[in-house]
């Protein structure tokens with residue numbers, strides 16, 4: 398009998414700041430500028446959670462008053478991978494917190510009729526296999542885009558991946574858990590479910606259009 402890997406339970410941020418900012422983000426009356434700013438702020442908070450397992454080592458430093466032992470990051474280097482185009486809204490906040498991280502991009506769009514993910518671009522750093530990766534996309538709806546992106550990242554040799562999104566549908570979580578049970582999902586909320594067009598309900602609408610003002 399084959400052993401099935403148990404999925405890592407998703408981490409849902411329940412911090413009051415996240416609840417407040419996510420509520421503002423969802424509101425239809427929030428402007429493009431406001432949506433972008435809130436996405437960036439929420440990304441900082443999600444980055445904090447997604448990097449919780451980073452390894453540190455002791456380092457001796459001198460404060461203005463005395464020597465002490467501090468801690469500095471010492472584990473594998475990081476790479477952020479943005480699923481275009483809406484992933485770039487999250488990427489900005491992540492890079493505010495970890496400016497030295499490398500960045501990869503995977504271009505995917507959902508076919509409106511089949512809801513399958515269609516790839517149109519990919520560029521990953523040459524040394525991505527030596528890095529831990531955080532893959533970012535605001536929305537985990539059917540999970541097709543995220544699963545396709547993770548297939549590509551794993552094919553490039555990456556071993557440890559966290560997937561970060563603003564909102565998830567239970568259907569997307571189930572799909573990703575099935576396809577990539579070893580990938581931890583970090584999200585601000587898991588909503589009620591998908592509608593007949595594959596939109597997350599109650600959701601926040603089309604994240605890409607709201608970030609870039611394209612509709």
Ligand SMILES: O=P(O)(O)OC[C@H]1O[C@H](OP(=O)(O)OP(=O)(O)O)[C@H](O)[C@@H]1O
Pocket residue numbers: 480481482483484505506507512514534535536537538539540541542543569595603604605606
């Ligand atoms: O889980 P799924 O059902 O695959 O849906 C989620 C995808 O849909 C959105 O992208 P979209 O295709 O609208 O592209 P965009 O970022 O260019 O707007 C979103 O940013 C995800 O990538």
Ligand SMILES: O=c1cc[nH]c(=O)[nH]1
Pocket residue numbers: 536538595596597598600601602603604605
């Ligand atoms: O609700 C949804 C689903 C997929 N993509 C979005 O931008 N929003």
Ligand SMILES: [Mg+2]
Pocket residue numbers: 483603604605606
């Ligand atoms: Mg879109």
